[in-house]
Amino acid sequence: MSRRVVRQSKFRHIFGQPVKADQMYEDIRVSKLTWDSSFCAVNCKFLAIIVESSGGGAFIVLPLTKTGRVDKNHPTVSGHTAPVLDIDWCPHNDNVIASASDDSTIMVWQIPDYTPVRSITEPIVTLEGHSKRVGIITWHPSARNVLLSAGSDNMIIIWNVGTGEALITLDEMHSDLIYSICWNYNGSLITTTCKDKKLRVIDPRKQEIVASNFEEPIALQEMDTSNGVLLPFYDPDSSIVYLCGKGDSSIRYFEITSEAPYVHYLSTFSSKEPQRGMGFMPKRGLDVSKCEIARFYKLHERKCEPIVMTVPRKSDLFQDDLYPDTPGPEPALEADEWFAGQTADPILISLRDGYVPVKNRELKVTKKNILDNKPPTGPRRSYSSCETGFSKVSLEELMEEIKYLRATVESQEKRISSLENLLEEFANGTD
Incomplete structure (x- = not known):
């Protein structure tokens, strides 16, 4: 008789579990928009969620420790004149978050460490350059104050937030609506998906497409899921990709390897209620003492539920193989250096002793006089x-x-x- 050989992997037994009821965030009016973004962003200090709002767009920001019921009068971050469609925390400053809106603008906000009494209505800077709604924003992984945005005008703009300038504009590469964008590891390239069913790899500084129209995928995985959009989250430290179906109730995860068949199914975490959106904690925000390798923030209709992913280990010692050095909060380049052509990997830190977030650092914007x-x-x-x-x-x-x-x-x-x-x-x- 032949025996089936099981592929060895330390991630074969990832265990997913929601937190206890008193550690959830309750009574939140999560946005009911049908937009395809995650509606949620999280870092080592804060949880931000796009919420229902009258008279414009808004999101709330909660300290991670402020669990339980959220007061209906909790201050919001509200400056847009139309719904907020996407939010993203700056990877190099835990107190700075960007928001994109249906009003065609991007706003960058400074969030204080204390909970403000009144709503925050004045952004640090407003970035204007799109002619239609802005549905995607994402910060550069290793260069300070570099922010990318994409709008329904089929245009991509890369901003120097420190000066409020649009320094790169890609307006002729997509003939249809841009669905998603991500940077590569060092931020030298971007990858986009588009309504025209093409995937493009772009060098933004040379303003040219370096790869497109892939004829055959190296791996094909059929998903037993609804027609809702899939929200992918990739962890380069473990080479695991997590797929969260919006409107689905599952999180599927796969390990990526450099040899065929490249994509290996690991397991599925399932719950009863579907997710309206999902936040993904950066690696430095995880509890390494509990062998936590991922944490999701699942949005329901009226609450946010953290879901913890752990690799069971008997030892209480630091697990070096689970936690290689990971990107820290210090940028490797200044914005001017990146725009001038320099490239650098993110600066890594060790999680051996855990990570303590740094105190509030203000983002200073120096607008150039036209x-x-x-x-x-x-x-x-x-x-x-x-x-x-x-x-x-x-x-x-x-x-x-x-x-x-x-x-x-x-x-x-x-x-x-x-x-x-x-x-x-x-x-x-x-x-």
């Missing part, structure tokens, strides 16, 4: 300098700066008054 015909030859001067003329800063920017400073002063005056009242109460209480 009135300047020549690039500045010396160091940039402060707006407060008496030598700063209108050739350095526009009247609109000055008015925005004055508006911001005035709002800051007013908020500080209220804070001072509140503290003085509190101090007076303490003084009266001790008499």
